[in-house]
Amino acid sequence: MKRFSGLFLVSLLSGATTLGAYKLFIENDGLFSNNTKSIVTTAPVNYTKNVGLGAEAVDFTTAADNAVHTVVHVKNLSYRTVSNPMLEYFYGYKGGQQQAQVGTGSGVIISEDGYIVTNNHVIQDASELEVTLNNKETYKAKLVGTDSKMDIALLKIDTDKKLPYAVFGDSDNVKVGEWVLAVGNPYNLTSTVTAGIISAKARNLDQKGIQSFIQTDAAVNPGNSGGALVNTKGQLIGINTMISSMTGSYVGYSFAVPSNITRKIIEDIMEYGNVQRGIFGVEGYELNSNMTKDMKLSTSQGFYVKKVDKNSGAAKAGIQQGDVIIKLDNTNISSFVDISSYVNTKRPNDVVKTTFIRNGKAMEVPVTITKNEFVNAELNGIIFENLDASDKKRFHIDYGVKVKDITNQSFMRYYNALKGNILIAVNDAKATDTETVANILNEKIANESMVELTMINKRGELVKFFVEVK
Incomplete structure (x- = not known):
């Protein structure tokens, strides 16, 4: 009888435990029920949003087909004198021997009558320039003008044919994460197309804040320089310029001069014979959280003005030390690179609507871009x-x-x-x-x-x- 009572008690406890566990964990609002409120957000069963990473979401074929016909192969022939130290030492021989050097790169046709944009470093020191189109036709090219600071050069070939040419897109409107194609001639492999996304905008690599690149992860290698960076519509949004690499080959990132800056440079060269570069006229640095707290500023994003150049448009407009520039026209500003990038699309005497914060209040003044020659260094x-x-x-x-x-x-x-x-x-x-x-x-x-x-x-x-x- 006692044994039976013991078994009954164990069975009763086991049942109670099972029932309690069901109530606690499974039924209604139990921890493992479907009604549990969790700190983790999960997608519903019918959630089918496509982020567009698959090949079926983006069609590159039209953009690639348009771009490859506008991208050319550029061959740079130069000569250098090679001396023989032994002959000079023993026989007094002077003069050396002329040795030909060949460099290659890419270029983009930008007009049907044969104007081509490329990188300055592709054609630098060239004695002869030769351009090969995608259809294998070859032409001698002449140099129209260059901008070594932004690494852009303009070439011209003479032909009776109407050439396919690239349509410029608005590089200011491109977005980080947007799909792009890099088209060029790496390692003399003509008409090569690679795909990637825009990794960053307004990237400066020269530590002086005067350059502004579009950074992508599209594969770019030696020979791609001067080629096209296009969006999925086939519009030109940049000229591929360089890679960041310890080996000289692609390791993950490449950089392109934005199309808006490129277009302004080539228009200046064609109209004036040189680049009409202006300056805004301020020096300073990007804000951070510590500076914002120490200076008791009302914003943590913007460009802090440390110095205003004499005779500059900023000085004449009343910009002062301590002001925080937050916007030029409709472009948000957080660094000197942002200012340079926007001003590089302007010419001297263009007026830029400038929004800044002074003593906690937002103010707005028109600033006239100053010609570089009017500003001195001391x-x-x-x-x-x-x-x-x-x-x-x-x-x-x-x-x-x-x-x-x-x-x-x-x-x-x-x-x-x-x-x-x-x-x-x-x-x-x-x-x-x-x-x-x-x-x-x-x-x-x-x-x-x-x-x-x-x-x-x-x-x-x-x-x-x-x-x-x-």
């Missing part, structure tokens, strides 16, 4: 200005800045020796223009007490000066 009383076309022709150079004036009394005895000289380097950094020199000098002044200036004097001789910066 180093301890030595004032520099940009070169004009006659200076470049006279000294056979395509970059540098000129000593415009000297205001430091300590240098007055060197006035005649310095004025008119062409500065080509500060330490080892190229003195491309006044904007670049100003950025270099600001960095040097913060970290060094003296800089070396490499100049070409009025007689065309290379000279060096050492100048204190503190």
